[in-house]
Amino acid sequence: MRSWWGWGTVDQAINDAECVRLAGQLPGLPDTPLPVPDPADLNLPAPRTHPPASLAPLCSITAADRASHAYGKAYRDVVRALHRQLPNPPDVVAYPRDERDTEALIDWAADTGVAVVPYGGGSSVVGGVEYRGERPWLSLDLSAMDQVLDVDTTSRAIRVQAGTLGPALEDQLRPHGLTMRHFPQSFEFSSVGGWLATRAGGHYATLHTHIDDFVESLRVLTPSGVSESLRVPASGAGPSPDRFFLGSEGILGVITEAWLRVRDRPVHKASRSVSFPSFADGLTAMRAIVQSGLYPANCRLLDAGEAALSGASTDGSSVLVLGFESAHYPVASQLDAAVDLARQHGGTPAEPSGEDSAVGSWRSAFLRMPYLRDGLARMSAIVETFETACTWDRAEELYKSVRDDVDAAVRRVTGSPGMINCRVTHAYPDGPAPYFTVIAAGRRGSEVAMWDEIKQAANESLLGNRATITHHHAVGRDHAPWYEKQRPDPFAAALRHAKAALDPAGVMNPGVLGM
Numbered sequence: 001m002r003s004w005w006g007w008g009t010v011d012q013a014i015n016d017a018e019c020v021r022l023a024g025q026l027p028g029l030p031d032t033p034l035p036v037p038d039p040a041d042l043n044l045p046a047p048r049t050h051p052p053a054s055l056a057p058l059c060s061i062t063a064a065d066r067a068s069h070a071y072g073k074a075y076r077d078v079v080r081a082l083h084r085q086l087p088n089p090p091d092v093v094a095y096p097r098d099e100r101d102t103e104a105l106i107d108w109a110a111d112t113g114v115a116v117v118p119y120g121g122g123s124s125v126v127g128g129v130e131y132r133g134e135r136p137w138l139s140l141d142l143s144a145m146d147q148v149l150d151v152d153t154t155s156r157a158i159r160v161q162a163g164t165l166g167p168a169l170e171d172q173l174r175p176h177g178l179t180m181r182h183f184p185q186s187f188e189f190s191s192v193g194g195w196l197a198t199r200a201g202g203h204y205a206t207l208h209t210h211i212d213d214f215v216e217s218l219r220v221l222t223p224s225g226v227s228e229s230l231r232v233p234a235s236g237a238g239p240s241p242d243r244f245f246l247g248s249e250g251i252l253g254v255i256t257e258a259w260l261r262v263r264d265r266p267v268h269k270a271s272r273s274v275s276f277p278s279f280a281d282g283l284t285a286m287r288a289i290v291q292s293g294l295y296p297a298n299c300r301l302l303d304a305g306e307a308a309l310s311g312a313s314t315d316g317s318s319v320l321v322l323g324f325e326s327a328h329y330p331v332a333s334q335l336d337a338a339v340d341l342a343r344q345h346g347g348t349p350a351e352p353s354g355e356d357s358a359v360g361s362w363r364s365a366f367l368r369m370p371y372l373r374d375g376l377a378r379m380s381a382i383v384e385t386f387e388t389a390c391t392w393d394r395a396e397e398l399y400k401s402v403r404d405d406v407d408a409a410v411r412r413v414t415g416s417p418g419m420i421n422c423r424v425t426h427a428y429p430d431g432p433a434p435y436f437t438v439i440a441a442g443r444r445g446s447e448v449a450m451w452d453e454i455k456q457a458a459n460e461s462l463l464g465n466r467a468t469i470t471h472h473h474a475v476g477r478d479h480a481p482w483y484e485k486q487r488p489d490p491f492a493a494a495l496r497h498a499k500a501a502l503d504p505a506g507v508m509n510p511g512v513l514g515m
């Protein structure tokens with residue numbers, strides 16, 4: 001059963017004793033975890049609108065449905081839910097079965113001024129699925145639209161419905177020997193439509209990183225009609241309709257289907273980790289590897305704090321995790337070439353022995369991390385991440401300056417030092433995408449305000465360092481003020497006009513992307 005307030009499934013959540021044990025590692029936290037409220041006890045405000053009888057069978061107004069669709073899965077969402085702060089849950093949650101249902105729901109909303117918030121897996125960490133305005137609102141949950149509808153094995157592409165979650169997608173591709181290999185950390189509980197609407201980043205860390213790279217064609221239901229792009233491998237015909245809707249985060253319409261590129265399942269795999277005396281040495285080695293024409297499937301650099309936290313190293317070194325894979329040819333020689341480059345830049349490779357233990361520790365810690373975050377949140381710790389990208393010439397400076405700025409903010413807000421760790425999750429020939437984790441002791445009842453102040457400092461630091469406000473977490477409502485500062489004005493004006501043309505009643509996800 002899915003957790004209504006936290007990450008993943010209820011059975012995987014950290015139990016009370018484990019929460020207390022985890023919190024023991026961070027001085028200054030309370031002795032007991034926040035209890036998990038039952039949605040039935042939340043006293044949610046009564047729904048302000050009701051769908052017409054023809055749509056009622058698709059809709060729910062139960063406390064469990066409304067509470068579980070009130071927020072995404074950011075730290076501040078989890079904490080607010082634990083503190084029973086749900087003043088503005090959706091008035092109605094709808095589960096359309098197909099595009100026709102979706103269209104009928106949007107028509108009703110546009111006619112009655114109800115805001116529509118598309119909901120895929122609900123894993124947004126930027127306030128993307130949480131409406132903050134005054135209107136009644138509908139959470140449009142696409143989870144019933146979860147089928148791969150066509151498999152073109154000749155061109156190796158699939159037509160898939162937007163509500164399909166990561167595991168259901170891969171399950172439907174497996175019998176064909178195919179895979180998409182787009183693995184965001186949230187893979188298990190995020191959807192194809194959500195990936196497309198937020199320009200998600202998968203953890204195959206070079207070459208095909210963003211979902212953009214997989215798109216052949218999109219079908220989008222806007223309040224003004226359906227937009228379906230021509231399905232071709234590439235096109236130079238004017239501005240791309242697919243690029244226009246990618247990252248639109250539900251403000252222009254609902255992505256209902258997509259044709260996406262897939263590939264043969266890999267059978268050859270090789271991985272190894274390399275340790276470095278400093279993060280700067282690791283960055284130099286990483287740059288050499290991604291500029292060499294080798295394209296590792298995994299190429300991630302953990303700083304000393306991150307490596308220690310995930311168990312990948314205990315001696316203060318930074319660790320580069322490298323992996324190659326192919327469906328068609330052995331990859332050992334590519335791994336050797338990358339390890340050689342790392343060695344030339346001061347790296348010490350781990351002994352090659354089957355599944356490298358640093359690689360294995362990092363991977364299991366990575367998948368377990370969201371559950372640990374929730375356990376720590378129940379103990380009133382502050383645990384959150386943010387991410388960015390910049391060019392290589394500024395990477396080292398960015399790392400230092402963001403860490404210093406966030407460290408100062410943590411000390412100011414909490415009165416004590418926190419842990420600020422970094423990993424580079426994606427690497428391009430022209431720059432890395434650093435991902436920061438902040439862990440600090442919060443004060444019970446003030447956790448969200450404390451985090452918001454730290455996050456504000458982080459965003460200002462990214463802006464000051466000319467790094468993007470987000471590499472793959474999207475803009476949503478939380479990043480909108482900083483996104484607006486980075487977005488060119490003529491482009492903002494064009495987007496505003498486009499939204500007015502496609503969504504004249506202004507009902508589609510108001511507030512997101514600053515629209």
Ligand SMILES: Cc1cc2nc3c(=O)[nH]c(=O)nc-3n(C[C@H](O)[C@H](O)[C@H](O)COP(=O)(O)OP(=O)(O)OC[C@H]3O[C@@H](n4cnc5c(N)ncnc54)[C@H](O)[C@@H]3O)c2cc1C
Pocket residue numbers: 007072073074117118119120121122123124125128129142162163183184185186189190191192193194195196197198199200201202203248249250251253254255256370472473474476509512
């Ligand atoms: C623990 C954790 C780890 C994460 N790791 C990653 C990661 O590795 N990479 C990454 O990119 N992101 C990551 N995220 C963020 C999040 O998972 C992504 O933004 C993801 O793409 C959202 O997909 P979703 O289906 O959950 O979308 P939702 O959260 O349901 O929606 C996200 C936004 O897209 C809109 N939307 C959803 N579906 C549609 C649709 N069909 N049509 C139009 N608009 C739509 C929503 O209205 C909302 O604005 C992580 C989040 C968490 C909590």
